[in-house]
Amino acid sequence: MAELRTTLALEEEEEDEPEYVQFKVILLGDGAVGKTSLAMRFCQDHFAKQYKQTIGVDFFVKRVTLRQETGDVNVCMQIWDIGGQSIGGKMVTSYIFGSHAVVLCYDITNYQSFQHLEDWYSLVRRTFAGAQMPYVALMANKQDLSHIRAVKPEKHSQFADENDLYSYLVSARTGENVSPSFYRIAADLAGVTLSRPELEVTQNPCKAEIINHQTTRRGPPRDQRRGHSQVGQELRRHVIRSALRAPCCLPSSPSPPPMLPDPAPSC
Numbered sequence: 001m002a003e004l005r006t007t008l009a010l011e012e013e014e015e016d017e018p019e020y021v022q023f024k025v026i027l028l029g030d031g032a033v034g035k036t037s038l039a040m041r042f043c044q045d046h047f048a049k050q051y052k053q054t055i056g057v058d059f060f061v062k063r064v065t066l067r068q069e070t071g072d073v074n075v076c077m078q079i080w081d082i083g084g085q086s087i088g089g090k091m092v093t094s095y096i097f098g099s100h101a102v103v104l105c106y107d108i109t110n111y112q113s114f115q116h117l118e119d120w121y122s123l124v125r126r127t128f129a130g131a132q133m134p135y136v137a138l139m140a141n142k143q144d145l146s147h148i149r150a151v152k153p154e155k156h157s158q159f160a161d162e163n164d165l166y167s168y169l170v171s172a173r174t175g176e177n178v179s180p181s182f183y184r185i186a187a188d189l190a191g192v193t194l195s196r197p198e199l200e201v202t203q204n205p206c207k208a209e210i211i212n213h214q215t216t217r218r219g220p221p222r223d224q225r226r227g228h229s230q231v232g233q234e235l236r237r238h239v240i241r242s243a244l245r246a247p248c249c250l251p252s253s254p255s256p257p258p259m260l261p262d263p264a265p266s267c
């Protein structure tokens, strides 16, 4: 009898657990462009100033609920943060394989990191040769440093247009546009249309910095004067219905990842 009660309780618990649509999202790009920082900002709302190189791959998980009139959709995003040094390595194609979304990241203050996206993107195309390409996005990080940018917005738009990429402008440091961008990716993958208020709710509050104007002769930097609302995003709707109906767990790669998360994924 006690056993039966335990089984019933377990079944009830399972019924309460929402079903998650699971997506594998990989972050690619040169070393130090801010991939780990973006994943950390989105999953843990944390930013570390100090650079710690990612060796191989690191994993993050974030569960999000997408609200729509016909019912909520629960999404579990497995974020594969690929170390920038992996580009020449043997394992990189197996990391990319099976991904639903690829986010090509660069640092707007580092022109080379933008140029190298050609190489990263061709690696993605080679991995998916003959198969359906995943959702591919172009993510321009370090928008807080726009006063020392090396990549003009026109260059960004041109690359996105020529390659038909979704486009996001973000700052892992301030958190600007990070959550809305990943929510948008989740929604596009799940085929959910998010309303503007929902996207705004996902925006992290920015920390205000107090500047002493009496001792600062030139005033605050230009980007602080403009505030954070000017960072726009060019978003095109495109739905990929490749969701795997599966419980949320790591990893879900067709081939097991050679390096397990260390420490265990958290969010």
Ligand SMILES: Nc1nc2c(ncn2[C@@H]2O[C@H](COP(=O)(O)OP(=O)(O)OP(=O)(O)O)[C@@H](O)[C@H]2O)c(=O)[nH]1
Binding pocket: 029, 030, 031, 032, 033, 034, 035, 036, 037, 038, 048, 049, 050, 051, 052, 053, 054, 055, 082, 083, 084, 085, 141, 142, 143, 144, 145, 170, 171, 172, 173, 174
């Ligand atoms: N100002 C500024 N610094 C950033 C931003 N994002 C990341 N950084 C800094 O850039 C450095 C590199 O960031 P990481 O996230 O470690 O870069 P990564 O792309 O993961 O690098 P690899 O692991 O080598 O591939 C760190 O010192 C971060 O603090 C940003 O949006 N603004």
Ligand SMILES: [Mg+2]
Binding pocket: 035, 036, 037, 052, 053, 054, 081, 082, 083, 084
């Ligand atoms: Mg890293």
